[in-house]
Amino acid sequence: MRAVTMSEHGGPEVLGWGEAPDPVCGPGEVVVDVVAAAVNRADIMQREGNYPPPPGVSEILGLECSGVISEVGPEVTGWSVGDEVCALLSGGGYAERVAVPSGQLLPPPAGVDLATAAALPEVACTVWSNVFMLAGLRAGQVFLVHGGSSGIGTMAIQLAARAGARVATTAGSAAKLDACRELGAEILVNYREQDFVAEVRQATDGHGADVVLDNMGAAYLGRNVDVLATGGQLVTIGMQGGTRGELDFGVLMRKRGTVRATTLRGRPATGPGSKAEVVAAVRAEVWPDVEKGVIRPVVDRRLPMSRAADAHALLEGSSHVGKVLLLTAS
Numbered sequence: 064m065r066a067v068t069m070s071e072h073g074g075p076e077v078l079g080w081g082e083a084p085d086p087v088c089g090p091g092e093v094v095v096d097v098v099a100a101a102v103n104r105a106d107i108m109q110r111e112g113n114y115p116p117p118p119g120v121s122e123i124l125g126l127e128c129s130g131v132i133s134e135v136g137p138e139v140t141g142w143s144v145g146d147e148v149c150a151l152l153s154g155g156g157y158a159e160r161v162a163v164p165s166g167q168l169l170p171p172p173a174g175v176d177l178a179t180a181a182a183l184p185e186v187a188c189t190v191w192s193n194v195f196m197l198a199g200l201r202a203g204q205v206f207l208v209h210g211g212s213s214g215i216g217t218m219a220i221q222l223a224a225r226a227g228a229r230v231a232t233t234a235g236s237a238a239k240l241d242a243c244r245e246l247g248a249e250i251l252v253n254y255r256e257q258d259f260v261a262e263v264r265q266a267t268d269g270h271g272a273d274v275v276l277d278n279m280g281a282a283y284l285g286r287n288v289d290v291l292a293t294g295g296q297l298v299t300i301g302m303q304g305g306t307r308g309e310l311d312f313g314v315l316m317r318k319r320g321t322v323r324a325t326t327l328r329g330r331p332a333t334g335p336g337s338k339a340e341v342v343a344a345v346r347a348e349v350w351p352d353v354e355k356g357v358i359r360p361v362v363d364r365r366l367p368m369s370r371a372a373d374a375h376a377l378l379e380g381s382s383h384v385g386k387v388l389l390l391t392a393s
Contacts, residue, residue: 066123066158067371067389072112075376080369083123086155086162091332093142093165094134099181099365100125100156102374102387103214104278104301105328110375113302116154117329124371125156126328129171129181130391139165147171149180151188151342153328157371159391164332166339169346172353175360182360182386184342186218187349189300189327192341194219194276195226195348197323198296202227204273207263207290209283211248212239214386215300217361219276220246222349225357231263231272235381242384246361260290271295281308288314288322296321361385367392 066083088094106124108114116122129149132142142148148168155161171180194200200223208219211232223230224247231250232243240251250266252259263272271292277283282304287297288311295318315322331337352358363383366374367390374387 064159065368065391067125067368069110069122069124072110075110075372075379077110078372078375080371083158086121086158086160088134088136088162090137091139091164091166092136092162093132093139093148093168094136094160094162095128095130095148095150096133096160097128097130097156097158097391099130099178099391100128100158100368100389101181101185101214102371102378102389103127103185104303104378106157107375107378108302120153121155121161123155123158123161125154125158125161126152127181127183127185128152128156128161129177129179130161131177133160141165142168147177149177149184151184151327151338153338157368157389164339166333166337167342169342169350172350174354174356178365178388178390179360179362181388182214182362183353184345185327186214186386187345188338188341189215190219190222190276191345191349192327193298193300193325194223194274196341196344197325198274198298200226200228200274203229205229205231205263205267205270205292206274206276207231207233207250207259207272208276209233209254209259210278211243211246212384213278214361215276215278216243217246217385218358220248221358224248225352228274229267231259231266233259239384242361258286260286263290267292274298276300279304281305284308284310288318288320291318291320294319296323299324300326363387365390
């Protein structure tokens with residue numbers, strides 16, 4: 064099969080388009096002929112050498128895809144050859160075919176075309192597992208998500224607004240903040256010009272944020288704790304701002320706050336806390352509103368998979384809003 068190859072760790076230029084071994088369909092798995100894959104920040108980190116795949120997982124990039132099942136392995140029920148699916152992956156999505164545990168499959172939501180469905184699994188599963196299953200965001204609370212115009216951000220804003228939370232977000236331009244407002248964000252902070260701690264506190268009469276979803280890691284750690292409401296929760300899912308930071312436990316303790324850090328990729332395929340558990344929750348809790356149009360995938364652009372290097376450069380330049388898709392058909 065054809066797949067995105069990586070000559071070494073480094074910049075986008077290390078990505079190419081060449082031959083790779085076909086995936087093997089194991090027990091409990093299906094093989095999907097990929098129509099589209101979506102680009103995530105985790106892919107960039109892996110390309111740079113900072114986020115290796117879990118043991119036994121394909122070295123090929125790609126954490127979500129959509130396509131058509133071409134092979135069904137032993138012990139799989141509920142799925143058949145020819146079914147259209149989108150899938151949460153541990154790796155391997157930047158290719159013409161990928162093997163996927165059947166518990167990580169989702170049907171494309173009604174009204175969403177197959178290629179666009181590739182934009183949904185990673186963001187929906189990440190947001191639902193962290194903001195709702197872990198932090199328990201509920202109506203009337205204040206929710207802050209950093210990078211509101213990113214793939215994760217655009218989904219988080221919509222799901223939090225749907226839940227009745229008051230949504231705050233950060234982004235780097237007026238145009239991006241306008242896009243966030245259209246998705247349901249109310250408190251809009253240009254991080255290049257404003258201090259999000261001051262802005263969120265002013266907009267909430269000093270209350271702060273009950274739940275913060277953070278992709279920056281070390282760079283925002285202290286200020287994220289500062290912006291927490293009493294009893295608030297900080298959930299960190301990214302390390303764009305580094306891996307080591309200082310935490311003032313005095314501030315955290317006075318606020319009775321909680322700091323959590325999670326990844327989705329490293330979870331087991333099945334069992335408690337698994338990817339399958341998260342996928343099942345997303346299918347039950349999120350998919351119905353995607354089908355109603357209450358929640359929608361936000362896609363910035365689509366490129367041929369052979370241009371993965373261009374897609375990575377685009378994400379690194381942060382000029383996009385929502386997801387960037389890679390299509391196997393040019």
